[in-house]
Amino acid sequence: MITFPNAKINLGLYITGKRPDGYHNLETVFYPVPLEDALEIRTLPNADSKFLLYQYGIQINGTAGENLAVKAYLLLDKLFHLPPIEIHLYKHIPSGAGMGGGSSDAAFMLKLLNKHFQLDLSENQLETYASELGADCAFFIKNAPTLAKGIGNQFSPINLSLQGYVIRVVKPNIFVSTRDAFAHICPRTPQHALEEVINLPVSTWKKMLSNDFEESVFPLHPEIGEIKETLYKQGAIYASMSGSGSSVYGLFAPGTTLPTSDFGSDSFVFDGKL
Numbered sequence: 001m002i003t004f005p006n007a008k009i010n011l012g013l014y015i016t017g018k019r020p021d022g023y024h025n026l027e028t029v030f031y032p033v034p035l036e037d038a039l040e041i042r043t044l045p046n047a048d049s050k051f052l053l054y055q056y057g058i059q060i061n062g063t064a065g066e067n068l069a070v071k072a073y074l075l076l077d078k079l080f081h082l083p084p085i086e087i088h089l090y091k092h093i094p095s096g097a098g099m100g101g102g103s104s105d106a107a108f109m110l111k112l113l114n115k116h117f118q119l120d121l122s123e124n125q126l127e128t129y130a131s132e133l134g135a136d137c138a139f140f141i142k143n144a145p146t147l148a149k150g151i152g153n154q155f156s157p158i159n160l161s162l163q164g165y166v167i168r169v170v171k172p173n174i175f176v177s178t179r180d181a182f183a184h185i186c187p188r189t190p191q192h193a194l195e196e197v198i199n200l201p202v203s204t205w206k207k208m209l210s211n212d213f214e215e216s217v218f219p220l221h222p223e224i225g226e227i228k229e230t231l232y233k234q235g236a237i238y239a240s241m242s243g244s245g246s247s248v249y250g251l252f253a254p255g256t257t258l259p260t261s262d263f264g265s266d267s268f269v270f271d272g273k274l
């Protein structure tokens with residue numbers, strides 16, 4: 001059985017406070033983007049090990065046991081004693097990009113196992129398991145535009161459609177660790193309420209909507225800020241870094257033909273339609 005875990009972008013991201021457990025409270029809107037990995041599982045009868053992981057496409061760091069798709073399998077295996085499986089993971093979503101690729105693989109693995117082994121888990125149960133695997137992981141269960149608060153795991157659905165908008169995502173060859181990006185942040189209350197700004201026309205977002213991580217990440221890596229400027233020069237209505245970086249996206253009016261891009265041979269570029 002196969003599934004296609006997609007990426008997300010953050011529309012606005014405000015770090016509002018630091019909690020006693022070291023995590024940060026934030027406010028953001030997660031929006032799904034049609035840049036997809038491919039994740040396939042097959043039951044392995046008479047296998048010696050619980051799982052075999054085959055990985056293709058973009059390389060990611062870490063051992064098989066550290067892979068979030070595997071962690072998702074092991075989480076449900078602990079509870080439901082699943083048969084051994086073979087996992088094929090084709091990575092298209094760059095990691096360390098702020099696009100939630102690893103979290104998406106984990107959430108889609110939970111959904112895939114639920115279906116494949118008929119576990120009959122509800123969306124709420126899947127969200128609860130997903131939140132054990134990463135702060136933004138549960139978003140990918142419903143995978144619909146969501147306002148997130150708390151540590152990024154308290155969700156309210158929002159009525160927002162960017163359908164038809166053209167998107168360009170650029171990920172330079174720079175790895176920004178989410179943990180390090182948080183370490184340089186000074187939490188504050190946002191100037192404009194995110195719930196309100198997100199309902200305003202996209203043309204107002206340039207002035208009204210921002211990502212607090214840009215202030216901590218752009219000075220360390222000016223190339224990332226330059227990509228945002230380039231996307232505006234190319235005609236983006238709104239451009240921003242996604243999550244804790246290092247990817248930057250531009251939203252362009254429906255029907256836009258994007259100019260040819262030259263962000264350097266080291267950069268990953270995705271052009272698509274929302």
Ligand SMILES: C[C@@](CO)(OP(=O)(O)O)[C@H](O)COP(=O)(O)OP(=O)(O)OC[C@H]1O[C@@H](n2ccc(N)nc2=O)[C@H](O)[C@@H]1O
Nearest residue numbers: 022023024098134135136137151152178179182243244245
């Ligand atoms: C902050 C966001 C916004 O979208 O960044 P991106 O991952 O998208 O870049 C996400 O919510 C991230 O979610 P996720 O990537 O799952 O975070 P986790 O693995 O749970 O946490 C990585 C590290 O970030 C820090 N962390 C994470 C979330 C949070 N609300 N406060 C934190 O301080 C912690 O130091 C934690 O050890």
Ligand SMILES: Nc1ncnc2c1ncn2[C@@H]1O[C@H](COP(=O)(O)OP(=O)(O)O)[C@@H](O)[C@H]1O
Nearest residue numbers: 061067068095096097098099100101102103105
């Ligand atoms: N299936 C996976 N895909 C991508 N990254 C993974 C995966 N499993 C574990 N990781 C690890 O998770 C970290 C963050 O990856 P990812 O979630 O893609 O990025 P981001 O947090 O920037 O959105 C990376 O350090 C990577 O090694």
